[in-house]
Amino acid sequence: MAAIIEQLVDLKTVKFQEVVGRLKAYEERTSLKTTNNSHDQLLLSYEGWDSRKKRENIFGRGLGNGQDTRVNPRSEKEVIHLSEKKVFPTKYESHDGGENMWYLNTGATNHMTGNKGLFSKLDTDIGGTNNIFSLGQAEEGGCVILIKHGFLYMFEVDGSLLMKVQRSPNRLYKINLDIGTPICLQVKIDDPAWLWHARLDHVNFDTIKRLGTNNLVDGVPVIDHPTQMFMHICADPYPLPPKLETGEAFEQFKKFKAIAENQYGRKIKVLRTDRGGEFTSNEFNQYCDYVGITRQLTAPYTPQQNGIIERRNRTVMSTTRSILKAMDMPQSFWAEAVCHSVYVLNRLPIKILKNQTPYKALKGRRPNIDHVRVFGCVGYVKVPPDQVKNLMTEVFL
Incomplete structure (x- = not known):
């Protein structure tokens, strides 16, 4: 009984009278079981307890050693809620x-x-x-x-x-409440909501709805679909792709810098990276010094100092694993899957841009994603008519 009271009430704030009332209620309930009295009572008050004891002329009976545990009458009625073993x-x-x-x-x-x-x-x-x-x-x-x-x-x-x-x-x-049944994506692929869910790399339905209702992109219909929570567990998760070599990372950075400056007029002023060898080579450092780019290197084993890119990389890789596993694609297609994931994520809204996609923030216009298809679906290539030979089909996989 003491353990039950300790679980039900806060011992720091509970009143002594309340504890006494609970103990008396427990004693009364156990005595009623032996006398076959009604045990349907769920509420007991101090006022009812005192009146019952007066009628039975039972005064001074305590919980041990004949101690008198009566309390002074209270001006207000205080109800004790009992904890029953089984309440249906x-x-x-x-x-x-x-x-x-x-x-x-x-x-x-x-x-x-x-x-x-x-x-x-x-x-x-x-x-x-x-x-x-x-x-x-x-x-x-x-x-x-x-x-x-x-x-x-x-x-x-x-x-x-x-x-x-x-x-x-x-x-x-x-x-x-009606219990919903799990939905198989392959069965519901004819539903526009589930079709665009698969095309956009399994993004949540709220985001798909925002794309159409807020005119964030072109080519997506307005979809009103109830929010559903689901989890796809990969039994054999795909490993991370290998890192770039030192020279390859440097060459890719120079290409990115040239595109950013020539196509969009944006200058790279600061470059923050970890201390991987592909970013700390002498050739890389000398190039950044030459073009006036400030280098910022994170402390060892402290990825949170570059949290934005670390979190974005995790999103890209999670999306990549998801689309590969959903279509049962081999790991050899990881590079194509990463490119597809980045392509789609750049056309989906993110929190920091306030109802805007990275694509529009960079180019100033809404992206059109009507051409996006489910990654891994069957594709056909049409053969030009002038190259079709006898008995040759005009399309092939």
């Missing part, structure tokens, strides 16, 4: 909503249900008959819970309303 909401509810009825509970540590079909793995040692929706677990996931004027509101992180539940006559909050 449907026992106190007059209407049964079936297997889809869920009871919203602030005291449940996790979502619970008696429907075995909703589990991928089930521990049969734990029993239960009702569907319990843990508001604490929902709040931990980022949801906002508000109970006001007889209604329970649950909001998403972005402020959108997830549910509005009216309080039942017996003070329970219950709602009918």
